Amino acid sequence: MPSSRDSSSIEEKERSIDESINSGTSCMSHGIPDALSFDRIVSGGVCPPCTVRDFMNYLRYIEHSAENLQFFLWFRDYSARWAQLPASEKALSPEWSREQAETAFAANAPVRPKRENADVTAALKDTDFTDGSKVYVADKTDPFGTPSKSSEDEKMRDHMSDHGSSNVQTLGYSTHESIADQAFQDAGLKWKPFTAQPYRDEIERIIAIYIADCSPRELDISARDRATVLKALQTTTHPTAFRSVLTTVEYTLRRQAHPNFIRWTICNGNRPRVLFARGLGVFGIIAGFIADLLITLSSASRPWRVIPFAAWFIGIATLIAAWKGMCVVLHGLHHRHIRPWELFSDDPDDVLDEKDVSRTSFTSESTNSWEDEPWVARYGKRNFVRKIFDRQIWVQEPALRQIQDTIFLQAILGGFVLSAIVVGIFCAVPRGNFY
Known part of the structure; x- marks a missing residue:
């Protein structure tokens, strides 16, 4: 036993x-x-x-x-x-x-x-x-x-020398x-x-x-x-x-x-697109902070300090969604980026729509190595900006769209609450009257 x-x-x-x-x-x-x-x-x-x-x-x-x-x-x-x-x-x-x-x-x-x-x-x-x-x-x-590890390594080397390649x-x-x-x-x-x-x-x-x-x-x-x-x-x-x-x-x-x-x-964008979305979120937050700071230091009345709320809201909501791998623009269209290995397929419909895998692939003698596939070199030659605006396709699975909708609503709610708190803090501060 x-x-x-x-x-x-x-x-x-x-x-x-x-x-x-x-x-x-x-x-x-x-x-x-x-x-x-x-x-x-x-x-x-x-x-x-x-x-x-x-x-x-x-x-x-x-x-x-x-x-x-x-x-x-x-x-x-x-x-x-x-x-x-x-x-x-x-x-x-x-x-x-x-x-x-x-x-x-x-x-x-x-x-x-x-x-x-x-x-x-x-x-x-x-x-x-x-x-x-x-x-x-x-x-x-x-x-x-x-x-010891050295003895195990020696056994493995002996085995590989006997059998050659994998x-x-x-x-x-x-x-x-x-x-x-x-x-x-x-x-x-x-x-x-x-x-x-x-x-x-x-x-x-x-x-x-x-x-x-x-x-x-x-x-x-x-x-x-x-x-x-x-x-x-x-x-x-x-x-x-x-x-x-x-x-x-x-x-x-x-x-x-x-x-x-x-x-x-759930991530509807590739890595360059997500990094770009995070950058936009950070830019929105910085823009809202600078605008509120300048208005607070001026002689303008408090209602003017509410205007940067839009920058705060967009920046925070975009950053929350991007932190979970989603681009709010792609989600608004219910689109996703095509994966790199799908992007250069000769027959993209066969890759994107087939719902089963051929039985012959189960007993194929080939390895699962993919570093030498043609799409790797072709995708690597694309510049960062082009990758941000790669081809898109509609997300067909309803359950996945529901999950993305939930994350989008969470980002909207989180952005609204946090923006209201920050703007409320700026409104409570007395104006500086520096100019």
């Missing part, structure tokens, strides 16, 4: 996922409406810019973790296809029970390495305590007895089967899986792309989890074999990536 800490962590993630699915607590805790829930997005029930393709682009270009969603979408598709298999084929791959998963997880627990302490060995030399053997104690510099095509293997076999061997599994099981070729491809060490879309999982899932996949191709990995991936998507994606989508 796994340790209590590991078991509680897995159980907490599964319970959190179940609560998110059944009651939408994940959305409520992050202030996300049910219309923009994770399940609605991955099922294609939302409009741009909140579709699953937009989510994938965010994870790829912003958060750099697209492999999580790619693997999750593949697993949903795989589970649906598995459910349609005849019973005779399903019988070849039995279900991987939770007890089997926990046993495999416990079997892969790391053994605390022992280290020889030179001082203790020298003190006990030629005594009855040594008995011709070495004396091992915990390293004083490492109370938990874990390997790309599947350059690993030195001719087929996905050989890559999967090597992954099984690295996990200490000697015998080959049953080739007669359904979807065995596809499973070996998934191992080579997502599970194997240094694979092109390697999931961010521990070595213990990797060995556990490989043990399960060596025995069966049943979807339950991915239970431990899927729990980690789905928890990351629901609790971290999805809320971050919604917050990022």
Whole structure:
């Protein structure tokens, strides 16, 4: 059985996922409406810019973790296809029970390495305590007895020198089967899986792309989890074999990536436009302050000091909205800037309107690296002013527009209250009569 800490962590993630699915607590805790829930997005029930393709682009270009969603979408598709298999084929791959998963997880627990302490060995030399053997104690510099980082780096360098590049095509293997076999061997599994099981070729491809060490879309999982899932996949191709990995991936998507994606989508302008809006807000505030100060120092009556209220109001409201990533001008039109990777697309309608992702992208051997894509250099050549006035497109998702409306109203209300307070303070100050 796994340790209590590991078991509680897995159980907490599964319970959190179940609560998110059944009651939408994940959305409520992050202030996300049910219309923009994770399940609605991955099922294609939302409009741009909140579709699953937009989510994938965010994870790829912003958060750099697209492999999580790619693997999750593949697993949903795989589970649906598995459910349609005849019973005779399903019988070849039995279900991987939770007890089997926990046993495999416990079997892969790391053994605390022992280290020889030179001082203790020298003190006990030629005594009855040594008995011709070495004396091992915990390293004083490492109370938990874990390997040093340098030793781990050496192992990684040795592994990379053996396998070459992280790309599947350059690993030195001719087929996905050989890559999967090597992954099984690295996990200490000697015998080959049953080739007669359904979807065995596809499973070996998934191992080579997502599970194997240094694979092109390697999931961010521990070595213990990797060995556990490989043990399960060596025995069966049943979807339950991915239970431990899927729990980690789905928890990351629901609790971290999805809320971050919604917050990022609320921003209707690119970074230059938001910086420009913040600058306008600061300029409005400074202009209102200077105008009120000059009127207060003059011999003009108090009612004149109310005139700069407009500058205060516009400046503060614009700054509050821009602080949350919104441009009030774009919001007034319910527009947003087109993303850089959409801006130079040959077929923008296909990028902006497609609500699903092709199944072939799940098992693609290419990495998620995008630094060499053509749009990167072309967008980098644009000057700052041109980026401020980039192409715009209408925000189609109603739920997203409601969130933006709420932020806009908060900015208006905040700007009005703060402007009234500041102008009231200036009106209470006696006039200076300096000119």
